[in-house]
Amino acid sequence: MNVRHTPWHLLAAAASACLLVAGCSDSGSGSSDEPDAVDLEPLTGITSPDTSVPPSGSVVPSPSGLHSTTFEPVTRSIVALDDARTALTVFDADDAAAPPRSVPLSGAAADVVPGVDGTLLLPMNGSLAEVDLRSSGVRNVDTGGNLLSAATLSDGTVVAGDDSGSIHIVDFGANRSQSIGGLTSVDALASTEHGLAALDRHQTSLTQVNVDDESLGLALRAGTGAARLDTDEYGRILVTDAAGGELLVYSSDDLLLRQRFPVGAQPWAVTYDDKSDTVWVTTPADNEVVGYTLDTGIPVESGRFSTVRQPDSITVDPDSGALYVGSATGGGLQRIDTAERG
Template identity: 40%
Template sequence: MSRRAAVSRIAIPLAGVLVLTACSSGKQQSDSLQVVANPVAATAAVSPAATAKPAGQVLTAPSVVSTAVDATSHSLVVAVTEPPSLRIYDVTAAPVERATIPLPAPAERLTASPGQVLASIPGKGLLARVALPGGQLTTTPVAGQPAAGVADGPRTLVAVRDRKAIEVLSDGKVTKTITGDLYSADDVVTTGTGVVVLDRLRTALLSVDVGTGKLGAGLRAGEGAANAVADDYGRVLVTDARAGALLAFSADPLLLRQRYPVPGGIYGIAYDAKRHLAWVTLTGRNEVVGFDVRGGEPVEKFRFPTVRQPDSVGVDDQDGRVFVGSAAGEGIQVIQP
């Protein structure tokens, strides 16, 4: 059975999904998805003091903003704030720090693909590309505040928050700018069957037609969409930080397939393609949970206590190890489920 067929078989359409419609006047007041007068992006719930010892091993590190794993080079990359830099670890066996790459300002989001990691640096209007495992750094200027980037074949797609746009880069140059009915462009995800942009202010997903350079249909993504990742069934998994839920959308067509309640301050997310596990962090409980997402609804398989304020998570889908970053400066946690 094809993956597209598998998605159809396990899909559970939900009633009451609101379709995002364009506003001919350009005014936010006419937007049916705007539920408050002054929308604010969802943030991680503040963690309480830890009451349980973190599972696994904890590596010393300052405040961690984002984590990403490139299994092909056996590299863990961690963005830290003080000083702004990327730490690269060899995770072939026990993690060993390989290099520290200074940055001109803090990175916001890391996205790994075979042999590289992309780091958005909104404070300097840059997208950084780091070759792995060596750590060679190149930067590309991006007008505005690049919030996230993702490799899409030979192209790179960059979500630019303040300009409400997706920049399409080829060979380090902007070849296309995609704009439309966005309040902010906070992340861009490619599934292999489609591309979507996450708008945190609107708490919505919108489909992106890179070929035509246009935004397509949009859907409300819960009450406070925070982070998103692609799985290997052509879906986009989204954490709803306000309502406490894990959402699953097909990307082509853009449809809400599942909504599964996850209390405890769900926020960070990573996906293990080999084991079909979505790992999410619960910042309100200092926990990380692994859900099997192959069936009609997520099934909890693992739950571990974490470092305090576990805002970010990464996973090595070769051996299944999970890496949790503490935004409170309590280190990088390494868990072997």
């Protein structure tokens, strides 16, 4: 493993706000809380070449490509969507030899998001599904809209975002939802102790969402072509800018771009390991996953591993810190013991 150390570019809070938010010059119209309007066609992915070196760690076969790979801690399962996105492929984290089981869905899902108490949230076209991995039971709430994202807030409220820019507040008990509009597309949702933020990939922006009063707050530009996001235990929002080749780190209490770091290859999937305070980012163009420590406030590259081909999704076991990388082209599920870095 080749470990490289690269200094971060640290941004002053005031400078980042002025650079990224419209209104730093007085135009006489518009809000200073909104970035300049853009309408991009988001990248659908970064094509991987054939692997040139064996993947690090171990790889177990999968019956199809793996998409939106997620770790569910209560059942200690690694879960991903199959190629059709109409079934979940469920692996046992404690028994690598056990064959994965399949949980069929009522339709195609856009993502897999951890819920609470062994459940997963699955945004679908017209509804949000909740799957209980312990029983394989599924329940749905009709929301309207083609859902792309979902999240659970700190108070237990469930929200979902759709491709027309609406955020739905979902009540599974009452089988109903209400919505907040104003964005172009809600491609990912970040829930922290400070509230909710929405990633709009068409506008490559990150926007605060005030769920209580059903309104949008401050909005900042998220690079030149944002791809994926995750959050960490300190309330930071971690965004990969695939078009710009950077990892972006935002604070969520005041929504400021605190740090940005050139990754080199185009970054895609991102996950955060609480145990080691490490952000892991996949770079499909070279079939690698790279780790950056954030414990000192000056993030430094701390690990680099070769992966399966097309590492489009990644997750971490919160107990062991092991990484799981899903191959979107059928190359299996890869497990990496991150203690091997050094």
